[in-house]
Amino acid sequence: xxxxxxxxxxxxxxxxxxxxxxxxxxxxxxxxxxxxxxxxxxxxxxxxxxxxxxxxxxxxxxxxxxxxxxxxxxxxxxxxxxxxxxxxxxxxxxxxxxxxxxxxxxxxxxxxxxxxxxxxxxxxxxxxxxxxxxxxxxxxxxxxxxxxxxxxxxxxxxxxxxxxxxxxxxxxxxxxxxxxxxxxxxxx
Amino acid sequence: xxxxxxxxxxxxxxxxxxxxxxxxxxxxxxxxxxxxxxxxxxxxxxxxxxxxxxxxxxxxxxxxxxxxxxxxxxxxxxxxxxxxxxxxxxxxxxxxxxxxxxxxxxxxxxxxxxxxxxxxxxxxxxxxxxxxxxxxxxxxxxxxxxxxxxxxxxxxxxxxxxxxxxxxxxxxxxxxxxxxxxxxxxxx
Numbered sequence: 001x002x003x004x005x006x007x008x009x010x011x012x013x014x015x016x017x018x019x020x021x022x023x024x025x026x027x028x029x030x031x032x033x034x035x036x037x038x039x040x041x042x043x044x045x046x047x048x049x050x051x052x053x054x055x056x057x058x059x060x061x062x063x064x065x066x067x068x069x070x071x072x073x074x075x076x077x078x079x080x081x082x083x084x085x086x087x088x089x090x091x092x093x094x095x096x097x098x099x100x101x102x103x104x105x106x107x108x109x110x111x112x113x114x115x116x117x118x119x120x121x122x123x124x125x126x127x128x129x130x131x132x133x134x135x136x137x138x139x140x141x142x143x144x145x146x147x148x149x150x151x152x153x154x155x156x157x158x159x160x161x162x163x164x165x166x167x168x169x170x171x172x173x174x175x176x177x178x179x180x181x182x183x184x185x186x187x188x
Numbered sequence: 189x190x191x192x193x194x195x196x197x198x199x200x201x202x203x204x205x206x207x208x209x210x211x212x213x214x215x216x217x218x219x220x221x222x223x224x225x226x227x228x229x230x231x232x233x234x235x236x237x238x239x240x241x242x243x244x245x246x247x248x249x250x251x252x253x254x255x256x257x258x259x260x261x262x263x264x265x266x267x268x269x270x271x272x273x274x275x276x277x278x279x280x281x282x283x284x285x286x287x288x289x290x291x292x293x294x295x296x297x298x299x300x301x302x303x304x305x306x307x308x309x310x311x312x313x314x315x316x317x318x319x320x321x322x323x324x325x326x327x328x329x330x331x332x333x334x335x336x337x338x339x340x341x342x343x344x345x346x347x348x349x350x351x352x353x354x355x356x357x358x359x360x361x362x363x364x365x366x367x368x369x370x371x372x373x374x375x376x
Contacts, residue, residue: 158361166194168359168361172355
């Protein structure tokens with residue numbers, strides 16, 4: 001069966017597989033271990049472009065290793081920088097941007113995303129999207145600052161003009177407190 | 189572009205198009221105007237079966253007219269009955285069930301779904317689903333009893349064992365208060 005309801009991460013993956021086309025330019029605003037980046041590199045194909053960034057050098061290193069091993073590094077540009085600076089390196093008209101908020105899996109747990117920079121990254125991503133372009137944001141409210149981040153994200157998306165953006169919250173109801181959520185925004 | 193984020197109703201439609209296979213037996217627990225029923229009849233094909241019900245005779249009449257016009261009435265059984273009696277007529281092992289809570293569009297607004305019967309319908313649908321089978325529930329909290337219904341639905345889904353069911357809430361964040369939501373439950 002094609003449809004399987006699993007986790008926030010899989011919801012985001014499922015959506016980008018439907019949104020991203022061959023030749024697209026897309027953004028991974030939080031490289032982490034590079035799983036999403038690799039998926040994006042495969043989706044955009046040899047004619048496409050993945051622009052990725054992470055504030056942690058270790059994340060960029062891991063991701064570059066993964067992309068190189070898969071033979072798709074030449075269609076990706078990776079940057080050691082916070083996603084709040086996205087607009088400095090990303091051209092307008094991207095089809096898709098993904099963000100994973102929280103800490104680097106297996107990394108330094110004192111380094112998490114923060115609302116002040118997250119908000120700038122969200123605003124930038126929405127501005128850079130092409131019409132019908134999509135932003136997915138996976139939120140992991142399990143960490144200390146997570147519950148607050150969740151409320152701020154929701155207030156931010158709720159404040160967007162419905163004529164400009166359609167904002168969907170996807171939350172699992174019986175997965176326990178602090179379980180990851182996936183937000184989807186499509187530009188109108 | 190294949191992916192378009194629109195409304196709760198479209199989310200449910202999108203999911204059933206991915207879940208329902210040729211030859212399946214599926215249930216429409218709230219016929220309404222029969223739009224969903226027709227879609228289901230097309231998805232199950234000539235070898236499949238759609239079992240539909242609505243407490244309002246007018247809804248059954250409208251739906252039957254729509255199915256007959258489309259030439260697919262022979263694969264559908266429609267019943268004037270409340271969905272809380274679903275188990276009396278639906279065999280075990282259905283692939284999909286859809287429910288739309290609220291009143292009949294264009295019908296008598298004093299006739300809405302109520303939690304006591306909705307809960308029985310939900311329990312029945314979950315019991316009747318085949319493994320990996322899916323239930324979608326669209327909730328329209330715009331009516332008087334709607335906000336309460338929304339809270340009860342959420343508490344109900346939150347109480348389900350995660351080993352048995354995966355429950356997703358899909359809500360639009362910037363569509364205004366009382367905007368429809370789509371719940372998705374997949375049996376494990």
